[in-house]
Amino acid sequence: MSVAWVGSQPVSLTDAIRNAAKLLGSSRCPVFTLDADVHGTRSAIALAERLGGAYDHAMGEVLAREVALFTDHGGMFTTPGEARRRSSLIVIVGDIPAAHHDLLQAWAGSQPDLGDRHKRSWFHIDGADTPRAATFARKLKATPLRAEGQSLGSVLGVLRAGLQNRATAVSVSNFDRFRKALAGALFPVFVFSGASGEAPGLVMLQGLIADLNKTGRASSVFLPADDDAWGTALTSLWMTGFPPRTGFSNSLPSYDPGRWDIQRMIRDKEADLHVWMSTRGGETPPKGGRIALISLSKTDAPTPGAKVTISVGKPGIDHDAVSYSSRIGTFRAVPAGKPSELPNISSIINRLAEALPGQRALPC
Template sequence: MAVAWIGNRETLVERAAAHAAALLGSSRCPVFSLDTDIHGTRAAIALAERVGAAYDHAADGAALSRETAVFTDKGAMTVAPGETRRRADVVVIVGELPQIHHEFVGELAETVPDLSAKNQREIFLVGSKGASAPPLNNGRTATLLSCGEASLGATLAALRAQCRGRRTSQPVSNFDDFAKALEAAHFPVFLFSGDATEGLALEMLQGLIADLNRKSRASGLHLPANENGWGSALASTWMTGFPLRTGFARGFPELDPWRYDVARMIAVGEADLHLRISSS
C-alpha cells in the first residue's frame, strides 16, 4: 500500500500528489535529482519540460557529466564488454573503477582471449604510487604504470609522450614492460570510468588511444560510474538531444554541465524547489 506525507503528517497519495503539483506550478526554479530506471527517467523529463525544471543524477552527477563530456566534447573509440572479454590481450586499468565493475575485471584475469599469442592477458594499472587494481582472480597482480605522486592526468600525459618517443620530466614506471606488451599486442583495451577520474585525464586517455591507432589498434571500454545514471543519460539524450544536466528554464532543452549542476544550484540558493525521483 502506498503511503504519502505532507510535512510530517500521513495523507492520501492523491492529496500529496495534488500538493506537490501545486508547489511545482508555483516554483520559479525547480530542480530534479534522478536515481531511477528508464521509465522513471522518461516520466521525470516529461514533467521537467512542463514545469521548466533542470535535472541531474542524484548521487553521481559529476562523474556522469565527465563521462558524457568524453563523447560530446572529445569523442571516444570504445568497444563492448563482451568484445573486451573475447579479444583483449592487453588490458590497461585507468585509475579507480567503481566497485560494481570489479567482478568483471577479475574475470578478465582468468579468461583467455582469442587473439593472445601468450595464452593469457597482460594487465596494467595506470595510477599514482601505491595505487591498487581491483582484485584479480588466480592471484595475479597488475603492473603499475606510475609517475610517483603525479596526478592521473599527468601520468597519462607522460605515458602518451613516452609512447611517441618524447622526453618527460619523470619517466613512467615499468614503461619498458608496457611498450613490449603493446608491440606484441593484437587488441589492447583501456578500462575507464568517470568515477574518480578528472575530465582532462579522460581526454588525455582518448588522445593516447588515438595515437596508438595510427600504427596498430587499441580501444577503450567505458565502465559507467553509475549504471542507472548512464541509462538516464541515454534516455535524456534520445528524448531531448542532450544528456543529464539539461534544463527547460527557457521552454526548450539546454545542456549546461555547470549551470544545471543540481547540487551546486541547491548549495548557492538558485533553486526554490527540489524534487528527488527514486525507484527505491
C-alpha cells in the first residue's frame, strides 16, 4: 500500500520527503494548518519557527473564539471531575458539541458525592441562534431557559439582569424556578463550549457567574468545540507563549488572530505554500486559494491538489498519543488502539526538517 505521493504518483517516503523539503525550502511564506496530537503539534510548531511560517488549527475559527474568551476576559472555571462530584445544578449553555454528550449523560447517571449532595437538576439556556441545542437538552430533562426570538447572548443578559433584580424588557421562561434552584445549590456549574455562542455571550456568561460568586459559589465547565484543537492551543502556549494564529516574522513569534488567519492568508495569496495536516482522517483541505499544498494526512490516496501527500497515522489509533481530553480537563496518554505501520506525524516533520538545507534536527 502506498503511503506517499508526488502529485498523484505513488513514490517512496524518502522521495516524498525530499520533494516536500524542496517546496518548504523555497517557500517565502509557508503556512501550517495543524491537526495532530501534542507531539505532532510540537514538531509542527518547531518547523514553522524554523521556516518563519505561521500556523493555525484546522478548527481555527471556533478555537479563536474560545481563545478570545481568555485573552480578552478570563473567567471562573472548574473541571468535569469536580462538576460531576460536587454540582447538584448543571446549566447547559447553548449548543454543546456532540463529542461531549456522553460526558454529560454520564453526569446525569450519577449523583454528587461532595457538597450539598442533592439530586442533580438540569437547566438549559437556549437562544434563537442555537436551534439544535434543545434536542440534546431534552434528553437530559433540562428545564429550558429561553426568551422568544432572543439570541443566546441576549438570554444570558436578561438572566443576569433578572438575577440582579433589574427590570428587563423581555422575560425568560422558567426564570423563577431557575432562581430558586440557584439559591438551593452549593456549587452550580454552567457548561459551555466555543460552539455555544458568540464571544460577547460567553463574556456575559462569565459576568453572570462572577455575580453569583459575590455571595455564593458557582463556576463553569469549558468543553472545547474540539479537544484536539484545544490541546494544540495549550501546546502552542508553552512552546511560543502564544495560542495559535501565531507567526514567526523576523524570527520572533507574534500572535495576531487576524494577520495569521491561515485561510485568509491563503485566500489573499499572502502565503505561497500550505502544509495541511489532518491526522483524524476523512478530511479534505478547505477550498479557496490556489497555492502549493503539502498534505500530511491520514489517507490511502493522494490528497486532491496536493503537490506532495504523505500518509500519517491517527494518534491514539495507529500509534500511542498524548491528547487533550475534556473528560478530565487536561492531557492524557492514549495507547494505540490499533497499532499500524503508518508513521506518526512528528517523525515525518522531523524528517522534513532534517532534509532542509542545514539539516538541523528540531528541538522536539
